[in-house]
Amino acid sequence: MSCAPPWVDAALVQRALDAEAASADGEAHAQAPAVRSVSAQPLGAAGENFASRLLRVRAQLEGGAQRSLVLKCEAEDAAVRDSIRQSGFFPREIAFLTRVYPTMQGLLEAAAPGRFPPLAARCLLHGAEPHAFLLLEDLGERGFLTADRVRGLGLRHSLLALSALARLHAASAAALAARPPLARELSCPWRTAREDPFDNVLQLCFGLAGEAALLWPDLPDEYARVLARMKAAVYDKFAALCRPKPGRFNVIVHADYWTNNILFRYEHGVPVEVRVVDYQISHVSSPAMDLLRFLYTSLHQDVLERHMDLLVREYHAALQETLELLGIESPTLKDVWADINAHGFYGLFGAVLSVPFMRAEKGNAPDLDSAFKGEGGISKETYHTCSRFLTYVLKDFRRRGWLCWEEFCDP
CATH class of the missing domain: 3.90.1200 (Aminoglycoside 3'-phosphotransferase; Chain: A, domain 2)
Incomplete structure (x- = not known):
């Protein structure tokens, strides 16, 4: 049984996979295979993900293929969520993964081409509504x-x-x-x-x-x-x-x-x-x-x-x-x-x-x-x-x- 929040649907995952395809092809209009359905399960045991929810989201694609992504989103509890919002944890992580880390990895690649594999997961999509979230590559697939x-x-x-x-x-x-x-x-x-x-x-x-x-x-x-x-x-x-x-x-x-x-x-x-x-x-x-x-x-x-x-x-x-x-x-x-x-x-x-x-x-x-x-x-x-x-x-x-x-x- 899926435990995905209602806003985590096929359309959201499609946006993430299309963004990944466009980045890989260098073409803004590139599209991934169509997402037919999504399901999600908790990632990690209870008590291990302070201030956030971590889910593995599985997508069934057109043609029978599957993809797995990791969703990190705000905690369900309103009191924890409101306090964490004041601390700016999600904007900080989004800034790091989308702007800071690519700069870091680019400098390493320029200094020693091909020597240093990435250290962070790729962020395919992020947003703030209805809750702050990041959709990341599932490193478990690799x-x-x-x-x-x-x-x-x-x-x-x-x-x-x-x-x-x-x-x-x-x-x-x-x-x-x-x-x-x-x-x-x-x-x-x-x-x-x-x-x-x-x-x-x-x-x-x-x-x-x-x-x-x-x-x-x-x-x-x-x-x-x-x-x-x-x-x-x-x-x-x-x-x-x-x-x-x-x-x-x-x-x-x-x-x-x-x-x-x-x-x-x-x-x-x-x-x-x-x-x-x-x-x-x-x-x-x-x-x-x-x-x-x-x-x-x-x-x-x-x-x-x-x-x-x-x-x-x-x-x-x-x-x-x-x-x-x-x-x-x-x-x-x-x-x-x-x-x-x-x-x-x-x-x-x-x-x-x-x-x-x-x-x-x-x-x-x-x-x-x-x-x-x-x-x-x-x-x-x-x-x-x-x-x-x-x-x-x-x-x-x-x-x-x-x-x-x-x-x-x-x-």
């Missing part, structure tokens, strides 16, 4: 799959994902240099805590994490007290870290670079190629933001513990190589680590907010939309499922000086 978010990524997957991230960062730096107005178009989306209901979600998560941490046998109670004390300040710290730093190396960050937004194509069971999806909060900032988000949410814990230095080093090598091809001076490895250290607290935000959602078994993920509305959706017990990982993260952050310990510990 063999791209998500990895196991519950287990976390192994070393091979992690290296490939960081190479892709380095390419995105390098190409975006070139695009910002070629078109400086992009920096204004993709400015930081986060406002003050008073203006943003996301502050309530952060306070809820840090408060619950602090309560849960009191019961973790390998973590001293003082960590729980620090988490509880910092919850009122975490949004402002988070928003300040997201803003670009003048005089530093800034790029267009993905800002939600984690397992479910990174798709892999495999050959003989080995990951060989990557596509990256979901650019709704992309903005100009330090590349450290994406590195910390990825490293402290998406890796298998053993990989994080044993190979973090290697992963940062390989990211830098790929970044440096791509920037040199684009004629842009690269930051040094020391510079990259300096930015990671300066933004370290951002990694804690990612771990506390996101890991319980990311590591939950499919079908049992907490409901972030409900938490966003203040209707529960997450509990103290949620944090017990990932206590081993969060215990490691908290101790590691204190060791690295990223926990703002002196600011929030007992006087």
Whole structure:
């Protein structure tokens, strides 16, 4: 049974396929085969698509052929939808996929023809009525799959994902240099805590994490007290870290670079190629933001513990190589680590907010939309499922000086 909204019909999909055909042929009047019917099914488990709906739309074409597209549209819940509209997430992603990313990919192609396959899905059609939406190519048709978010990524997957991230960062730096107005178009989306209901979600998560941490046998109670004390300040710290730093190396960050937004194509069971999806909060900032988000949410814990230095080093090598091809001076490895250290607290935000959602078994993920509305959706017990990982993260952050310990510990 199809779950497509009533406005997702054969005519809409026809417009998308005709636009694709016209782009491929270079002729505005080119047309695709006629769409006879459409159906849709949810893409991803409940709780995995915060602030939006994600559907796989299947079209039956004239002559018996089929096409599959991915529809991303606004959340059904009016309260979530209205708040997200204030944040401008859909216009931001549309701008990235239709104007910014084509510039980035064009610069890469000009610098090294045929060397760099695309990293983003093609947007065939987008609109704002009756709801904001994007119709995207279905990367699943080309063999791209998500990895196991519950287990976390192994070393091979992690290296490939960081190479892709380095390419995105390098190409975006070139695009910002070629078109400086992009920096204004993709400015930081986060406002003050008073203006943003996301502050309530952060306070809820840090408060619950602090309560849960009191019961973790390998973590001293003082960590729980620090988490509880910092919850009122975490949004402002988070928003300040997201803003670009003048005089530093800034790029267009993905800002939600984690397992479910990174798709892999495999050959003989080995990951060989990557596509990256979901650019709704992309903005100009330090590349450290994406590195910390990825490293402290998406890796298998053993990989994080044993190979973090290697992963940062390989990211830098790929970044440096791509920037040199684009004629842009690269930051040094020391510079990259300096930015990671300066933004370290951002990694804690990612771990506390996101890991319980990311590591939950499919079908049992907490409901972030409900938490966003203040209707529960997450509990103290949620944090017990990932206590081993969060215990490691908290101790590691204190060791690295990223926990703002002196600011929030007992006087």
